[in-house]
Amino acid sequence: DVKVTQSSRYLVKRTGEKVFLECVQDMDHENMFWYRQDPGLGLRLIYFSYDVKMKEKGDIPEGYSVSREKKERFSLILESASTNQTSMYLCASSPQWGAQGNQPQHFGDGTRLSIL
Amino acid sequence: KQEVTQIPAALSVPEGENLVLNCSFTDSAIYNLQWFRQDPGKGLTSLLLIQSSQREQTSGRLNASLDKSSGRSTLYIAASQPGDSATYLCAVEHGSGNTGKLIFGQGTTLQVKP
Numbered sequence: 001d002v003k004v005t006q007s008s009r010y011l012v013k014r015t016g017e018k019v020f021l022e023c024v025q026d027m028d029h030e031n032m033f034w035y036r037q038d039p040g041l042g043l044r045l046i047y048f049s050y051d052v053k054m055k056e057k058g059d060i061p062e063g064y065s066v067s068r069e070k071k072e073r074f075s076l077i078l079e080s081a082s083t084n085q086t087s088m089y090l091c092a093s094s095p096q097w098g099a100q101g102n103q104p105q106h107f108g109d110g111t112r113l114s115i116l
Numbered sequence: 117k118q119e120v121t122q123i124p125a126a127l128s129v130p131e132g133e134n135l136v137l138n139c140s141f142t143d144s145a146i147y148n149l150q151w152f153r154q155d156p157g158k159g160l161t162s163l164l165l166i167q168s169s170q171r172e173q174t175s176g177r178l179n180a181s182l183d184k185s186s187g188r189s190t191l192y193i194a195a196s197q198p199g200d201s202a203t204y205l206c207a208v209e210h211g212s213g214n215t216g217k218l219i220f221g222q223g224t225t226l227q228v229k230p
Contacts, residue, residue: 004159031216043160043205043220050216058217090159094216104150104162105218112157 003027004108006091012114019078021111023091030096032074033105034058034066036087043090049074050096081115088112118143118210122221129196130229137191137224139206144184147209150218151180151191154203163204164191196228 007022025032033048035058045058047066055066063085067075074093078085089112092105119142129135139149148167152160164173164180166189172181179192189206203225207218 033216040222042222043207043218045217048216092160104152104165105160105216106162107152107159109159110157 004091004093004106006089006108006111008111009109010112010114012116013078013081014116015081015083017078017081019081019113019115021076021078021089021091021113023074023076023093023108024072025074025091025093025106026072027093027095027106028071029093029106030071031094031105032068033092033094034064034074034076035090035092036060037090037110038087046076083115086113086115118146118208118219120206120208120219120221122204122206122224124224125222126225126227128227128229131196131198133196133228134192134194135196135226137193137204137206137226139189139191139221141187141189141208141219143210144187145210146184149180149182149189150207150209151178151189152205152207154205154223156202160205193226196226198228198230201226201228 004025034046035043037043049055049068065077090110091108094105095103150165151163166173166182177194182189203223205223207220
């Protein structure tokens with residue numbers, strides 16, 4: 001089974017701090033994704049990556065950056081945390097597009113981040 | 117702009133009932149449609165993926181259908197069980213090819229009472 005592991009289940013940080021959320025997958029997937037999930041707004045894509053050192057903006061990239069130095073790890077960075085970034089953050093991975101046909105994304109259990 | 121809507125937002129049924137969850141999308145130019153399950157405080161688990169050229173997919177007691185022209189999908193759950201209680205999300209991968217960018221509905225929260 002694919003395992004997507006997010007380093008923290010719960011995290012509390014202060015406004016203005018630089019925050020790192022880490023995600024590791026063990027299935028050699030090329031594609032990795034970061035979403036945030038908010039009541040009433042659902043899941044929204046922040047950034048995704050289809051290869052090492054490659055990144056693409058999703059629908060709501062403002063205030064975030066990402067890093068993918070190794071294939072298995074995809075980090076989400078909040079450059080200067082703000083209270084409106086309090087949310088549940090979900091990481092996902094999937095195989096290279098086309099290599100195995102349509103394949104679903106596999107999700108981690110999420111990090112619930114509170115910014116005080 | 118593609119929008120995905122799920123109705124109802126919440127549903128409560130007695131154990132053993134067959135039920136249908138609905139998903140609609142505004143733009144028929146989709147690459148695939150996916151159904152996920154989310155348990156409280158957890159991530160998403162993929163249930164079924166329907167490619168744009170397909171009409172339905174089945175897995176055990178679950179059957180998902182897709183009507184691209186009308187912008188609708190349904191998830192049918194047969195003989196519901198308390199363990200089916202969760203939030204069910206549908207998502208479309210928009211466009212003519214793999215982009216990986218999913219657009220999600222807000223989900224239907226299902227409670228199956230023993």
